[in-house]
Amino acid sequence: MDEVDNAQIIVIADDVCRRAGIATTWISSNRFGIHAYKHVDKYSQDIRSQFAPCDARVHFLRPEIILFSPLLRKLVNESNGIFLSIQKLKSSSGDIRPELLKHSKQYRSILRACVENLQEILPKESLSEEKTMLENFLTIFYQVECLWHLTEILYVDIVPGDVVLPQLLEWISFHFPSRELAASKILSQKTMCADLENINYWEAIMGCAFHGKLNLVCRLLALHSKADHSAFITADNIIRTMPVYNVYGGYSVNEFIMRWKHWQMDLCSNLETNCFVIDNNLEMLMKLIAGDESVLWEYSMYTEAWYELLAAKLFYSAPCCKQLELSRYANSVAERWQANRHLDRVILALMENDLYQVIKEIQYMSDNGWFAAHLMDLLYKCGKLNILSKEKTNVTAQLHESLILEYGTTLMSHRSLWQCGASYLIHCSTQGLARLEILLQSLPTGTEARINKIIDVARDNNMPHVVTSICKIQGMKSIRQGRLGNALTWALKAHDGNFITYIADQFLKHYAEYGELECRDLLENLGSCMLASDRLTFLGKYCEFHHMYGMDEYREAASLLVSLLVSNLTPKYFWSILLTDAIPLLEAEDVIFSSNDCYELLRCVEAHGDDPKFQDKISIFRIGVARNLARALSLEGCQAEH
Structure with missing residues (x-):
């Protein structure tokens, strides 16, 4: 279209x-x-x-994205694996064309599996709307597979001598199997006089002849009511001895052409002597095999597409046609056939080696860019793309990247396929990472597992500010939900010191107001993460103080409390709490604080004891410190004497 x-x-x-x-x-x-x-x-x-x-x-x-259909999910995922495998191939290690051919066949294999799956499902579908959708999918991917196969023949699987006909015939037979199926049906009946019994007898013979299936032609002729006549025997002998080019046949192209021309002269001689006049259909068949173009077109009703006719013309007139010569033959046949369907135009452009036109045409195939991205990537790796702009500058790399970029962007819009899309963007060296950075931040978040996957992709591609942004958003959501522990986890993932400090403050303020520490398990197991900010360090150490106090490890708790008081990490609003925590330890039966600790406590209360919340405790605190100091000095004096 x-x-x-x-x-x-x-x-x-x-x-x-x-x-x-x-x-x-x-x-x-x-x-x-x-x-x-x-x-x-x-x-x-x-x-x-x-x-x-x-x-x-x-x-x-x-736009409607057909690739998002569950029926095509396998195609998308498996082709992604092949694409990533191709990106790992290194040309420095030598010729990578055999590897690229292997990957091309893998692409065709998953396309064929997709088509067969759709063919299997279609008859079972009862809803007309769903049936129409399946038929649309089937048409699209049948054409994609057909075009991919031809591209592989012409540009990926380069045979010695560059003779394209043997593979071209194989392509025709694969995509138009009805001729061989009709022949097989007649042969399976094993009845003589098949020409009298079956009205499609000569149609099957001519169809097989158009496809170069000469073995089937001979087997069908053997079932004719006049098979014993000399004309049929001569025809059978001529057909069986027709030289067919094989790159591995042991002959050079020139030697083969010489043998083929001698054979053709012999056939033409028999035609001139009216050797086959006994049966008009037999005579037309032999004229077709002799390369008579008028017969080719007269019997074109037995073909469905102009490229079937092209293959027959080459087989009987130019069996050693090379790819560069293919364009001339293809144009003459397509023009006379008046081929103007979308598929016809793409096939003709492939045969004309006009890959720019191929790219332009296949982008209208409604497959959401799957075909253009993967095929052009393969051709780019094969070194077959050479696209020039109007200004004659080479834009091959830009065009190659833009196709992959658009396909990857399409997949990024799907809830499940976004990781698949990201893998394509990562391999677009110019714009890919910038596009990925924008799209990652626009993805709907959902579950924590999904968010962690988004963060992993951002981190793997060196996008720390994307990680920080996503984590901060999730952290703020958790704060609004009253889940401080979860918020702290997100802040630590963000590696954002200011945000970590903010959340640690929320923990401390909650304790200051309600007298309880939330998420003790998390705070007691911070490990080295505690060093992410000074405020978190203070929070972690204060939690450790509570743990020691709860385990009756009073001396260790007292030592940690003093270290917190002298560390300059204490927030202004928390001084009164630390000083209050010291009172029970000061009044313990055993001497918990040393004389030096007592001096530090006195210094701290002088500097920070003016908090209104501490005024009702300051006298108790001072008395406790004085008593503890006296006991500590006495105890330390006795220990010095010993």
Whole structure:
């Protein structure tokens, strides 16, 4: 179809939009919001809107992505694996064409599996809408597989001597199997006089002849009612001895052409002597095999496409045709056939070696860019692409990247396939990572497992600010939900010191207000993460103090408390709490604080004891320190004497 045929009119059933006009806003990679909009600028009259009040609505628009169908999920995932495998191939290690051919066959294999799966499902579908969708899928991917096969023959699987006909015949037979099936049906009946019994007898023979299936032609002729006649015996002998080019047959191209021309002269001699006049169909068959183009076109009714006719013309007139000569023959046949379907144009462009036109045409195949991205990537790796702009500058690399970029962007818009899409963007060296960075931040988050996958992709591709941004958003959500432990986990993943400090403050303020530490298990197992910020270090150590106190490890708890008091890490609002925590330890039966600890406590209370919340405890604190100091000095004096 042409570009014009692809245009589609979307009707928006919205009266406000109709009266006021519309505007569109980009939402995500392939999703747009359309809403009513009346343009107003500084010159507009300041009057009340004629549309207010109204039911304003936003209409979401996005193209149909057939690749998002569950039926095609396997195709998308498996082709992604092949694509990534191709990216790992290194040309420095030698000729990679055999490897690329292997990967091309793998692509064709999954396309064939996809087509066969659709063919299997189609008869079981009862809903007309679903049936139409399946038929559409089947048409698209049958054509994709057909074109991929031809591209592989012409550009990937390069045979010695560059003679394309043997593979071209194989391609024709594979995609038009009805001729051989009809012949097999007649042969399976094993009845003589098949020409009298079966009305499709000669149609099957001519169809097989068009495909170069001469063995089947001979077997069918043997079932003719006049098979014992000398004309049929001569025809059988001539057909069986026809030289067929094989690159591994032991003959050079020139030697083969000489043998083939001698054989053709012998056939033409028999035709001139009316050797086959006994049966008109037999004579037409032998004229076709002799390369008579008028017969070729006369019997073109037995073919479905112009390239079937092309293969027959080459087989009987130019069996050693090379790829460079293919364009001339293809054009003459296509022009006379008046081939103008979309598939015809792509095949002709492939045979003309016009890959720019091929790229242009296959982007209209409604497969959402799967074909263009993967095929052009393969050809690029094969070194077959050489696309020039109007200014004659080479734009091959840019075109190659843009196709992969668009395909990857399409997949990024799907909830499950976004990782697959990301793997394509990563291999676009110029714009890929910048595009990925934008799209990662626009992905819907959902579960924590999904968010962690997004973060992993960002981290693997050196996007620390994307990681930080996502983690901070999740951290703030957790704070609003009252889940401080979860918020701290996200802050630590973000490696954002300020955010970590903010959340640690929330823990401390919650303790200051309610007298309990949340998420003790998390705080007691911070490990080296505790060093991410000074405030978190203080929080972790304070939690450790509570743990020691709860385990009756009073001396260790007291030592840690003093170290917190002298560390300069204590927030202003928390001094009164630390000083209050010291009181029970000061009044313990055993001497917990040393004299030096007591001096530090006195210094701290002088510096920070003016907190109103501590005023009712300050006298108890001072008395406790004084008593503890006296006991500590006495104890230390006795220990010194010993």
